[in-house]
Amino acid sequence: MPTADRPRKPTRRDVARLAGVSDAVVSYTLNGGAPVAADTRRRVLAAVAELGYRPNQAARALRSGSARTLVLAVPDAQDPVFSNPFFAEFAAAIESVARARGYVLSTTATTFAPDGLRTRFEEFAARMVDGVLVLSSGVADRTAIDPVGLPWVDLNVTGGRPGVASVGADLRGGAEQATEHLLGHGRTRVAFVGQLDTREPRHAGWRATCGRWGVPPGRVYDGGYTREGGYVAGLQIADEPDPPDAVFAASDRTAVGLLRAFHERGVRVPEDVAVVAFDGSWEAEYTWPPLSTLRQPVESMAEAAVRGLLDGSPPTHHEFPAELIIRASCGTHGPDTGAH
Amino acid sequence: MPTADRPRKPTRRDVARLAGVSDAVVSYTLNGGAPVAADTRRRVLAAVAELGYRPNQAARALRSGSARTLVLAVPDAQDPVFSNPFFAEFAAAIESVARARGYVLSTTATTFAPDGLRTRFEEFAARMVDGVLVLSSGVADRTAIDPVGLPWVDLNVTGGRPGVASVGADLRGGAEQATEHLLGHGRTRVAFVGQLDTREPRHAGWRATCGRWGVPPGRVYDGGYTREGGYVAGLQIADEPDPPDAVFAASDRTAVGLLRAFHERGVRVPEDVAVVAFDGSWEAEYTWPPLSTLRQPVESMAEAAVRGLLDGSPPTHHEFPAELIIRASCGTHGPDTGAH
DNA sequence: TTGAAAGCGATACCAT
C-alpha cells in the first residue's frame, strides 16, 4: 500500500462537516445544482479551500456518466502519424481547446478496421469518455461505431458524409489556388505529386484548374504524403526528358522529399522547377528553399471539432479554406521570405 | 438525455444473473481474485461474451483507486513542444509502451512553476491517475509535487537528482563522440551552437574533447534548441572573418536553422563547414545535406520511464547512450547516406 | 468454491 503514509484525501463529507452543512449543499455550491444562500456558499467555499478539497473524478464519472474526457484516435500505422508535423500541430491544438473547456484529452493509436475500431469505442464508453476525435480522413465506418452511442467527429475530411460529423480543410479549393498561382506566374507545365486517384480533391483541383486555363495538365506522380514518396517522385521528375517547370505537392512532407531529390540531381528550385506544397506545417518553413504552401487552419479546425462534439448538435461537416503562404519555392517572392 | 434510445449497458450484475452465479464470482473470474471452478468460469465467460459486457472503468477506478491511466505533462510554452519532432516521437513511444501495459496515456500541457505543477498533480490524483511523466528536463520541483504522493518520472534529464526518478540520454558522451568524430576527420576549428552555459552537458562534452585533443575550442554561439536560434547563429558564423570549419549543434532543430543560414550565405556543407547535430529525429533525415546526428534511443527511454513508474521501484536515474548516425553533413560518408 | 453485503465518493431526487 504505497499510500499508507499519505493522509486520506478530504471528501465531500469532510467539507460538509467543516462547513456545518449537508453533503448535498456542498454539491449544490460546487455544481450549481440548486440555489444556495450567499452565506452558506461562503462557508462551503472556505471549507473547500481550507481542506484543499478536490472532487474525486472517478466517483463523479461513475455517478454522472461523464469522465470529462475526450479521446483522439490516430491511425496505428508503420509510419507514425505524429512524424507528420501537421498532425502533431493539430493534436496540440485539440488538446488546448479541450483543456480550455475543462476536458482532458487522451490520445491513442488504433486500427480503423471496423471491428477493431468498434472495440476501442466500447473501451472508451466503458471509461465514460464524452467524445472521440477520429483522425481517419474519412475511412472510419459509421455503421461500426455509431451503435456504441458515443459522439464522434471525423478529422481530416473533405466533403463530409451524411450523418457523420467531420472537420477538414477545403483541399480542392487550396489545390486550385496553388495551381492558379503557378500558372499565373508563367509556368506552363505544372505536375502533380500525390495520390493517383483522380477523385482525390487536391488531384481534382489541380486538374480542373489546368483545364480552366486551357493548358494540358502535367504528369501525375505517385508521391503519397510521405517524404519517401516525394523523394522517389522527385528523382523521376529530375530524370524526365522533358520535365515540368512547376510541381504542386499534396503535402509538405511530399515536398520535402521532392526537394531532397532535386538537390541530389542539381535541379534548381524555383529556377528550374517551382514548388507549392500543402498543409502549412512548420516543416515547410525551414527547408531550402523555404516552401510556399497552403496552410490548413489547425486552430479553427480543432475548435470546430471539439465544439461539434460537445454541443450535441446534429452531425455536420465543417470545411475551412486553406491559405496560400508564399515563400521562395514558387519563385514569386511575397513580402515574407519565410525566415520570419 | 442523449442515451435514452441506447439500451442500457450490461453490468456485472446482468452477467451474474445470466450465468446463474453471484456478482462476486464474475469479479473473481475476470480479475482472478479467488479460485473459480472451471465449469463456473466457462459459464461466466459465456455470459460476458453474450452480453458484450465491459467492466465500467469509472466504478473500477473509484473502488480500486486506479484509473489505469498515465499522464504525460509537457511544457506549456509559446513554442509548442511537439513542434520538436524529437519530443513528438518520444510521446508516441510512451503511448505505445503504456498501451501495451494496459494503461491509457493522456497528454497535457502545463506550466512547471511549483504551484501550478502541484495543482495539476492534485487534479491528476483526483482522477486516480497512476503516474506522471514530466517532460521538464530536470526543472520540476520535487518538493512541490512529491507531497501529492503520485509516482512521477522526469524526462529528458542528464545526471539525475537524488530522490527523483528520471530518464535521459548521455548528452555529454554524445557530445564527445560528435566532437571526436569531427576532430578525427581533420577539422581543426570546431564551434558549438547551443546553450552558453558551460555546465550544460553537450557544451561541456564538446569543450572537454577539444581540450583532450589539444586544440583550442572554437567559438560558442547561442543557438538554444530552436530552428530560429540556429538560424541566427548560422548567420553569425557565415559572417565571421575566420569562420569555424565544423559545428556541433545541440539539437537537430538548431542544425536545421544553421543549414538554412548557410544556404542563404552560400556556405557549403560539409565542404566549408561540417555539421553534426543531436537527437536523431526524422527531421535530420531529409534536410540538405542530410544531417549526421546523435540519436537518442526514444523507445528504450520510453520503456524505462514507464517501467520505473509502474514497478514501484525506488526513484533512480536511467541514462542511455546516444548513437552516432553518419550522414552527409559531417563530410565523412558512411555506408548510409541517409536516403536509405 | 461461492454468496452476501459493505463501502468507494459523488449526484440528484424528494422532502421539508
Added chain:
DNA sequence: ATGGTATCGCTTTCAA
C-alpha cells in the same frame, strides 16, 4: 434554501 438518502458499478472482506 437545505437535508436525507438511494444509486452509479465494482472490489473485496467475511461467512458459509
